[in-house]
Amino acid sequence: xxxxxxxxxxxxxxxxxxxxxxxxxxxxxxxxxxxxxxxxxxxxxxxxxxxxxxxxxxxxxxxxxxxxxxxxxxxxxxxxxxxxxxxxxxxxxxxxxxxxxxxxxxxxxxxxxxxxxxxxxxxxxxxxxxxxxxxxxxxxx
Amino acid sequence: xxxxxxxxxxxxxxxxxxxxxxxxxxxxxxxxxxxxxxxxxxxxxxxxxxxxxxxxxxxxxxxxxxxxxxxxxxxxxxxxxxxxxxxxxxxxxxxxxxxxxxxxxxxxxxxxxxxxxxxxxxxxxxxxxxxxxxxxxxxxxxxxxxxxxxxxxxxxxxxxxxxxxxxxxxxxxxxxxxxxxxxxxxxxxxxxxxxxxxxxxxxxxxxxxxxxxxxxxxxxxxxxxxxxxxxxxxxxxxxxxxxxxxxxxxxxxxxxxxxxxxxxxxxxxxxxxxxxxxxxxxxxxxxxxxxxxxxxxxxxxxxxxxxxxxxxxxxxxxxxxxxxxxxxxxxxxxxxxxxxxxxxxxxxxxxxxxxxxxxxxxxxxxxxxxxxxxxxxxxxxxxxxxxxxxxx
Ligand SMILES: [Zn+2]
Numbered sequence: 001x002x003x004x005x006x007x008x009x010x011x012x013x014x015x016x017x018x019x020x021x022x023x024x025x026x027x028x029x030x031x032x033x034x035x036x037x038x039x040x041x042x043x044x045x046x047x048x049x050x051x052x053x054x055x056x057x058x059x060x061x062x063x064x065x066x067x068x069x070x071x072x073x074x075x076x077x078x079x080x081x082x083x084x085x086x087x088x089x090x091x092x093x094x095x096x097x098x099x100x101x102x103x104x105x106x107x108x109x110x111x112x113x114x115x116x117x118x119x120x121x122x123x124x125x126x127x128x129x130x131x132x133x134x135x136x137x138x139x140x141x
Numbered sequence: 142x143x144x145x146x147x148x149x150x151x152x153x154x155x156x157x158x159x160x161x162x163x164x165x166x167x168x169x170x171x172x173x174x175x176x177x178x179x180x181x182x183x184x185x186x187x188x189x190x191x192x193x194x195x196x197x198x199x200x201x202x203x204x205x206x207x208x209x210x211x212x213x214x215x216x217x218x219x220x221x222x223x224x225x226x227x228x229x230x231x232x233x234x235x236x237x238x239x240x241x242x243x244x245x246x247x248x249x250x251x252x253x254x255x256x257x258x259x260x261x262x263x264x265x266x267x268x269x270x271x272x273x274x275x276x277x278x279x280x281x282x283x284x285x286x287x288x289x290x291x292x293x294x295x296x297x298x299x300x301x302x303x304x305x306x307x308x309x310x311x312x313x314x315x316x317x318x319x320x321x322x323x324x325x326x327x328x329x330x331x332x333x334x335x336x337x338x339x340x341x342x343x344x345x346x347x348x349x350x351x352x353x354x355x356x357x358x359x360x361x362x363x364x365x366x367x368x369x370x371x372x373x374x375x376x377x378x379x380x381x382x383x384x385x386x387x388x389x390x391x392x393x394x395x396x397x398x399x400x401x402x403x404x405x406x407x408x409x410x411x412x413x414x415x416x417x418x419x420x421x422x423x424x425x426x427x428x429x430x431x432x433x434x435x436x437x438x439x440x441x442x443x444x445x446x447x448x449x450x451x452x453x454x455x456x457x458x459x460x461x462x463x464x465x466x467x468x469x470x471x472x473x474x475x476x477x478x479x480x481x482x483x484x485x486x487x488x489x490x491x492x493x494x495x496x497x498x499x500x501x502x503x504x505x506x507x508x509x510x511x512x513x514x515x516x517x518x519x520x521x522x523x524x525x526x527x528x529x530x531x532x533x
Pocket of ligand 1: 028029031032044047048
């Protein structure tokens, strides 16, 4: 028996910091444009001096809108069987970033547009080997 | 730039055709367009084709080369255009440019598709540097979820009802009953639509287009050539291509900026605005619109984003029947993507066929009375948008 491990769904997207969960992105110090995930260069056509530095985003945001996904997504997305509908939202962060993420709820149909939400790192699915694969989600507070 | 006319159009019906190859579908559409134009294949001087990711084209999107080999290798130049679901619109734009520039007098534009089974994955790349791939693995979000989020935001802002959404699907099928090329030609009642399964809230199964096989072709020519064939040609008033803006509020990967104002589908809006400018026409001049209705939501969002109606007004236009062929703003008299299903890269060419039939007054029971100006639009992966305006 091997001990089950927890693995992030992708490297360098999010982290559990001393202050709590954060999204790992970058920000252009010239024009203040935020990027998630990290960008190598500023994409703002009006910015004449791309200067990107690492930035952490979260945990607070507002749910701009949401949907409930009633059917399983096609590959390469993975989920626990049997499939259970979940909410997906567009979350506006005070840093000027609009992020796509699953909304963490007990009942996805109780999601409310415009609600205050908070970043969490949670299980996305459990692999056939028993490893927990985690992703970033936003929880309705 | 020279004036360009649509000399001939042709289509293969949309549907699922297990026993036919993409070349079979393409040949039917191309032969129909040549016959309609009264032009023989050897007269075609260049081909502008939509590249398919799913079928034919030797796996490289060389679908234009396939059709030239099929029709007869005359040695003409071939342009294969890739722009996701906007590829048909892009192919039309390049075909138009080849004639308008004076390089060629007769050009064939075509798009054909045989789609794989089931829900398609948007990106063809499985790398963490690909934003679409990263979104699929970390959020698990198929296309309809995007439309669902935009639609539920609209409901919150304007009070759009589920019944209003369903009415758009009912209208689409009412039109398709009269279109021999449509895949679904059955009438749907409001109850049929409202009882169909919820896919991505608030959008139901019959409010989202499925995928189909299909092919469409157009013969474009110079004014001089057109006048040899007809005294009253259908003209290309404008053909434009655009890409999305940096400040667009729809994330193309995992995030976007929070836009300064309501800025969505900027690639479509830019293409349509430029088309009106190029054609020296205004939204009020439009007799009919063929827009990319992957979902009923777009029939509410696009008209206001392009200035065809006021923000929040589209719902009442739907309720009053103004978007039917006999209304003040006819939208998708063909039956649209909802009734055809999306044969992705063929759609931009299919729209031009419908505009041409409407402007010639050959659309039968779905005819828009006195149609003079038609607008068509596509939207594709990568932030590609196209617009076409035809006039009589
Ligand atoms: Zn910058």
